[in-house]
Amino acid sequence: MITKPKIFIDGESGTTGLQIYSRLNQRDDIELVSIEASKRRDATERTKLINAVDVVILCLPDDAAREAVSLVSSTTVKILDASSAHRTANNWVYGFPELNPGQREKIASAQFVSNPGCYPTGFLACIRPLIAKGILKSNFPITVNAVSGYSGGGKNLIKQYHTFHEQEAGGESLYPYGIYGLQFGHKHVKEMHHYSELASPPLFVPAVGDFEQGMLVQVPLPLGTLDNPPSGEVIHQVITNYYQSEKFVQVAPYQDSTLLRDGIFLDALIMNGTNIVQVFVFANDTTKEALLVARLDNLGKGASGAAIQNLNIMLGFPEELGLL
Numbered sequence: 001m002i003t004k005p006k007i008f009i010d011g012e013s014g015t016t017g018l019q020i021y022s023r024l025n026q027r028d029d030i031e032l033v034s035i036e037a038s039k040r041r042d043a044t045e046r047t048k049l050i051n052a053v054d055v056v057i058l059c060l061p062d063d064a065a066r067e068a069v070s071l072v073s074s075t076t077v078k079i080l081d082a083s084s085a086h087r088t089a090n091n092w093v094y095g096f097p098e099l100n101p102g103q104r105e106k107i108a109s110a111q112f113v114s115n116p117g118c119y120p121t122g123f124l125a126c127i128r129p130l131i132a133k134g135i136l137k138s139n140f141p142i143t144v145n146a147v148s149g150y151s152g153g154g155k156n157l158i159k160q161y162h163t164f165h166e167q168e169a170g171g172e173s174l175y176p177y178g179i180y181g182l183q184f185g186h187k188h189v190k191e192m193h194h195y196s197e198l199a200s201p202p203l204f205v206p207a208v209g210d211f212e213q214g215m216l217v218q219v220p221l222p223l224g225t226l227d228n229p230p231s232g233e234v235i236h237q238v239i240t241n242y243y244q245s246e247k248f249v250q251v252a253p254y255q256d257s258t259l260l261r262d263g264i265f266l267d268a269l270i271m272n273g274t275n276i277v278q279v280f281v282f283a284n285d286t287t288k289e290a291l292l293v294a295r296l297d298n299l300g301k302g303a304s305g306a307a308i309q310n311l312n313i314m315l316g317f318p319e320e321l322g323l324l
């Protein structure tokens with residue numbers, strides 16, 4: 001009899017945990033191990049489970065994720081952390097297989113893997129090829145604007161929006177669209193800076209909109225500040241080549257207005273339910289402006305989809321299992 005790898009999702013009842021659970025629950029090539037509901041926060045029970053399975057997926061707030069890692073004594077259990085607690089930590093591998101050549105091999109052999117944040121996934125998908133290939137120097141000043149569906153804020157923000165929708169059916173939304181992170185230093189900036197290999201942290205302004213899932217991450221490039229600015233087509237070609245053999249990072253045709261709703265709007269929701277991050281390049285060579293945009297499902301490639309992809313790599317399974 002073939003032994004199936006045992007997987008324990010710590011935080012199974014949260015937004016990310018539930019999504020991962022429902023994706024894995026349909027598979028017969030793994031065995032899901034659950035904790036009794038009343039013992040979800042019982043350190044003794046969690047320690048037992050954490051050290052008895054093949055992979056633990058942490059879907060907990062950062063402090064609880066750190067605590068869970070402190071309970072690991074087995075040298076064979078693999079840990080995949082969906083929180084932001086270990087994304088730039090030593091001895092952890094960043095779970096973005098498409099980031100650099102060799103990254104998926106690092107994920108495959110690591111004991112500790114950190115799932116990327118949703119905003120950094122979009123940002124890095126856009127910017128990393130240009131830095132890696134020398135199209136932009138690492139000291140180019142970068143800004144990032146992004147909008148997320150409210151599920152990015154977990155159970156609390158979802159509840160606030162849902163309560164409001166119930167009470168005000170048909171009325172004005174609580175927060176139709178709001179920018180935040182206005183003290184700067186959002187928790188994702190550190191991983192954006194670290195893995196882009198930019199000299200300075202990007203200036204990041206996130207926003208949340210009144211839709212449950214979906215995300216756009218925009219990286220404007222004021223190319224007129226460069227002596228010899230690259231054309232939009234060159235930027236597009238470099239990014240296309242970088243991801244040419246990737247399934248889950250897809251570069252849209254250059255300036256294709258048929259991909260815009262009514263030829264005008266780039267819709268944030270189109271990638272929902274997929275594990276794909278789409279990268280767009282828009283540019284005007286005369287005014288020397290370019291805009292990179294990533295479109296993804298914040299709960300897909302931005303969270304649970306990426307977690308399943310990493311889990312497959314960590315187990316030596318085909319990377320796309322359960323994702324296509």
Ligand SMILES: NC(=O)C1=CN([C@@H]2O[C@H](COP(=O)(O)OP(=O)(O)OC[C@H]3O[C@@H](n4cnc5c(N)ncnc54)[C@H](OP(=O)(O)O)[C@@H]3O)[C@@H](O)[C@H]2O)C=CC1
Nearest residue numbers: 011013014015016059060061064082083151152154155303
């Ligand atoms: N929502 C998103 O888009 C994304 C979230 N993440 C990250 O995933 C992690 C979980 O987020 P999300 O699913 O949104 O959060 P939720 O608030 O929806 O869920 C958190 C889960 O953690 C459990 N939990 C909280 N504290 C403890 C504790 N001390 N011990 C054991 N369990 C605990 C909760 O249990 P209970 O149900 O009992 O309260 C709940 O199941 C976070 O680190 C978040 O930053 C990552 C990517 C995207």
Ligand SMILES: CC(=O)N[C@@H](CCC(=O)OP(=O)(O)O)C(=O)O
Nearest residue numbers: 083084116117118148152153208
């Ligand atoms: C809309 C919203 O509130 N989004 C969350 C990010 C969601 C996410 O990806 O968080 P992780 O770092 O855990 O991956 C925020 O800005 O804090």
